[in-house]
Amino acid sequence: MIEACVFATVLCGFFGLILKRNLVMKIIAMDVMSTGTIAYYVAIAARGGKIAPLASNPEATLARGAFADPVPQAVILTAIVIGFSIQALMLVGVMKLAHDNPTLETEAIERSYRP
Amino acid sequence: MSVLTNALAEALTPLAEYVPLLTVAWVALPFSIGFSIYLLPQYDRILALGVTLVSTLYAALVIVGQTPQTFELLGSFGVTLAIDDLGSYFILTNALVTLAVLMYCWRTEKPDFFYTQVILLHGSVNSAFLCADFISLYVALEVLGVASFLLVTYTRSAKSIWIGLRYLFVSNTAMLFYLVGTALVYRATNSFQFQGLADSPPEAIALIFLGLSVKGGIFVSGLWLPQTHSQAESPVSAMLSGVVVKTAVLPLVRCALLVPEVEPIVRLLGVGTALLGVGYAVFEKDSKRMLAFHTVSQLGFVLAAPLVAGFYALTHGFVKSALFLVAGALPSRNFKELNKKPIARSLWLFATIAAASISGLPLLAGFGAKTLTMKSLLPWQVVAMNVAAVGTAISFAKFIFLPHSDEIKAPEQVQRLWPAMAILLGGLLIANGLYPPAYSFANIAKATATVAAGWTIYHAIIKRLSVKLPRGPERLEDLLGTMSLTAVGLFLLAIYVFSNGGYVQ
Structure with missing residues (x-):
């Protein structure tokens, strides 16, 4: 069920990217998509009825047996940071573009910059 | 030659245990130096040159040392790096192309920002070539995306x-x-290793290959590439086209070699890409767009024969960067206008040597690479790839048959071109010695016939034709929409390949 919701989020973001005309809306759609992706990693790692592994006390963790998988969350942290910085960069670019193209409609921009 | 390399390899054996340490230091170097350039702007060029020379040295050591190694940092969930024969060619390409670009920019008044980005791009490309797990590769590819964005836009014009x-x-x-x-x-599989692809569901393969093929400019997903590469400044396009796109191609090749089940997919993508790219390149009238489309087609050649991908990538990297630098010095970008007025002889000479290599004429490295690739094709690929080779000859005839004369004064860029061309074209001549068995009568005859066929078609048909292919598929929405189609296509392909035990006839 959670998985279905996660994929719905990813797809919503993707369709937003295609269908929205405004550049800022496109960037927001991309953010929705990346939220979906991040949620998928969290969903994969989440397991009920298990303990959290603690690096400070590995013996006790191993002795208790079943522990949740920390790897996907650790990995996705990097992706969150990267996604956030790329979005910041894109927004700066859009701000610069807005001087010449106040509407920020993709079609109009593409038409004016076609070689 | 081989005696010498063996002696060198033996002399380097004691170094083998330091390989992980050296490698990590070498990956970290461009990033630390890159940011230091901001602090020491007066030494920007020297610092950048130093990093590139260290890279060249490292690549040479890996090629001579012949010690393929895979090692894991921070345990089995950490970063996996692989140094092997295949990757070393890519690393060498990166080092020499960056060197040539720096030489070309040496006497221009580029800001320190430019050098910082070039070195960061160089470093991220290096790390992408080394990564052997999906997550480190993701990080390397994203860093590289940001660095390329900053390089493309550093003129800050609205268009860029x-x-x-x-x-x-x-x-x-x-x-x-x-x-x-x-x-x-x-x-x-509970791991991020490339090998895990063998036990993964087909949708995983489809999504990962979709990401890599977009990033690497492969098949229809690569249609973003011509506009990006042709609008950037010449030195930037030389780096983007020469090495940056290969960062996504190398992982595809690695996957194909590690997981035999996906090899047919990669080979098929290679054939499709080679034909699509060359189809556009033949009819293109703009020199830089033609080169960019041709990059797409050459990546197809690299993918079509995964085992020998390294050598082909090396020769293509040299040629493409050389031609982008030359195209930047030409008086016009339109071939129609270029055909009306002669260009300086030195420029023509540079372009012709590079174009002859990529068309596969003997005596240059492109001949050996093309012969090696053609030999490693599967039977179902041969016809298509030969068509693509003829198409290559046609598109580069546009450069070779440009009018030229001694009386035209060369533009001032030519002086800056000389050192860069010495590195790139000299590299082509030296790399020619890497595969001597190519020089048999049959191979030479075949290469010459291919080129002759291409030139005939060029003069008989293409030169008089003026076809404008639609640029619709290059719109942003279409590029994004194509991704979903590509994903579905790759998914069906993956299901088909897996149900047939990994062999497409």
């Missing part, structure tokens, strides 16, 4: 910003799909 934004949209969306694919691989 739009081109850069378009690139970020496309590549970031593709990388999100790639991340979902990586999560599927992890769920199936």
Whole structure:
């Protein structure tokens, strides 16, 4: 069920990217998509009825047996940071573009910059 | 030659245990130096040159040392790096192309920002060539995306910003799909290693290959590439086209070699890409767009024969960067106008040597690379790849048959071109010695016939034709929409390949 919701989020973001005309809306759609992706990693790692592994006390963790998988969350942290910085960069670019193209409609921009 | 390399390899054996340490230091160097350039702007060129020379030395050591190694940092869930014969060619390409670009820019008044970005790009490309697990590769590819964006847009004109934004949209969306694919691989195998692809569901393969093929400009997903590469400044396009796109191609090749089940997919992508790219390149009238389309087609050649991908990538990297630098010095970008007025002889000479190599004429490295690739093709690929080779000859005839004369004074860029060309074209001549068995009568005859056929077609048909291919598929929405189609196509392909035991006849 959670998985279905996660994929719905990813797809919503993707369709937003295609269908929205405004550049800022496109960037927001991309953010929705990346939220979906991040949620998928969290969903994969989440397991009920298990303990959290603690690096400070590995013996006790191993002795208790079943522990949740920390790897996907650790990995996705990097992706969150990267996604956030790329979005910041894109927004700066859009701000610069807005001087010449106040509407920020993709079609109009593409038409004016076609070689 | 081989006695010498063996002696060198023996002399380097004691170094083998330091390989992980050296490698990590070498990966970290461009990033630390790159940011130091901001602090010491007066030494920007020297610092950049130093990093590139260290890279060249490292690549040479890896090629001579012949010690393929894979090692894991921070345990089995950490970063996996692989140094092997295949990757070493790519690393050498990166080092020499960056060196040539720096030489070309040496006497221009480029800001320190430019050198910082070039070195960061160089470093991220290096790390992408080394990574052997999906997550480190993701990080390397994203860093590289940001560095390329900043290089494309560093002139800050509104047009270049739009081109850069378009690139970020496309590549970031593709990388999100790639991340979902990586999560599927992890769920199936509990690891991020490339080998895990064998036990993963087909949708994981489809999503990961979608991400890589967009990033690497492969098949229809690569249609973002011509506009980006042709709008950037010449030195930047030389780096983007020469090495940066190969960062996504190498992982595809690695996957194909590690996981035999996906090899047919990679080979098929290679054939499709080679034909699509060359189809556009033949009819293109703009020199830089033609070169960019041709990059797409050459990546197809690299993918079509995964085993020998390294050598082909090396020769293509040299040729493409040389031609982009030359195209930047030509008086016009339109071939029609170029055909009306002669160009300086030195420029023509540079372009012709590079074009002869990529067309596969003997005595240059392109001949050996093409022969080697053609030999490693599967039977079902041969016809298509030969058609693509003829198409290559046709598109580069546009450069070779440009009118030229001694009386035209060369533009001032030519002086800057000389050192860069010495590195790139000299590299082509030296690399020619890497595969001597290519020089048999049959191979030479075949290469010459291919080129002759291409030139005849060029003079008989293409030169008089003026066909404008639609540019609709290059719109942003279409590029994004194509991704979903590509994903479905790759998914069906993966299901088909797996149900047939990994062999497409």
